[in-house]
Amino acid sequence: MNNEQQNEIFRKCRPDNADVLMINKRIKEQNDPTLSYAYRSERNTWAEDFEETLRSLAPYPISYDVGSVQGCDFSEFTYTEFPGGGIWADTQSREINCRIMENASKIDGGELGDYMSEKFLENVTDTYKLNAPLEKYYDHIIFMPGHNLLDLADKEQIQRLVQEEDDVVIKPHPLTDYDFMRMLASKLGWQKVLWRDVSGVDLLLNCKTVYSTTASEMLILGAALGKTIYNISVFSAEGAGVYQPISRILTIAQKREGKEAAIQKLKNILACPWTGIVFPFTENPEENMKKFFDKALEMREMYRPLSSGRGKLDAEARPHPEKPVRK
Secondary structure (H helix, E strand, O other): OOHHHHHHHHHHOOOOOOOOOHHHHHHHHHOOOOOOOOOEOHHHHHHHHHHHHHHHHOOOOEEEOOOOOEOOOOOOEEEEEEOOOEEEEEEOEHHHHHHHHHHHHOOOOHHHHHHHHHHHHHOOOOOEOOOOOOOOOOOEEEEOOOHHHHHHEOHHHHHHHHHHOOOEEEEOOOOOOHHHHHHHHHHHOHHHEOOOOOOHHHHHHOOOEEEEOOOOOHHHHHHHOOOEEEEOEOHHHHHHOOOHHHHHHHHHHHHHHOHHHHHHHHHHHHHOOOOOEEOOOOOOHHHHHHHHHHHHHHHHHHHOOOOOOOOHHHHOOOOOOOOOOOO
16 A cells, blocks of 8 residues: 555544644633633643644654553554643553653663753643632642543542641642532542642642642653652553653652652653654754654564454353262
């Protein structure tokens, strides 16, 4: 099949979310007078501008902000915003994404890693416009995921934290509806739940301990800032969080080797040219994105399944009849 035929298939048989764009969210927000939650900030302006270039480089169909649900023989890519004003492209295979980041974290970023980390931290801002007044700062904060991934947060862990450590507070995601906030407050304590529209980054910069899930960028930012980070995701479901390929590396490194080790691993990832993460301050973002797609296809070839299961043979298997007991 030649490229022209392949492109024709892409045009006529595209995945359901292939035409959804990052910029569409901002346009929708700007034209929706009934919007009852926070508007997006200007943080992702560069990423929105780079979106068209990214999509044009993808060798397979690519969709914005969808979960990675395919195997190692993936046939689609996805992308989303990344803290620091960047954009992150990854495959539809969570396993491949984890392996790419794991490998990148082990390659010394050197001076480039130091530079990328410095610029990354200079550009840390909220994803949304959060202007609610903040009366005080807190040392220990649980940053909850958005309404579509609330079940990712381990409720048992949260209840234990709130009961055993009375100075822990909860910061709801800006897109949390009132009913859930009311439920949180009535169950865990009205004094424990902060208003959703206070700045998460402001709280993060001034806290000591960050509790969050793999769906939140707060674990990444917390590690970069030298905060103590804890993953409170439900273990069996934490692959649903988009940032899991990175947050797993940082939480494990901090727990085993300390905060500086986690910071270094993040520097290595930010400096690596084939992670799929690029920023306004990346020297050649288009070239780096090409390297990512090449690396992703290389990993696909390395890890795609080469065998199949036993299928109906196991499903229809019957135990051998018991031998009659002789009297």
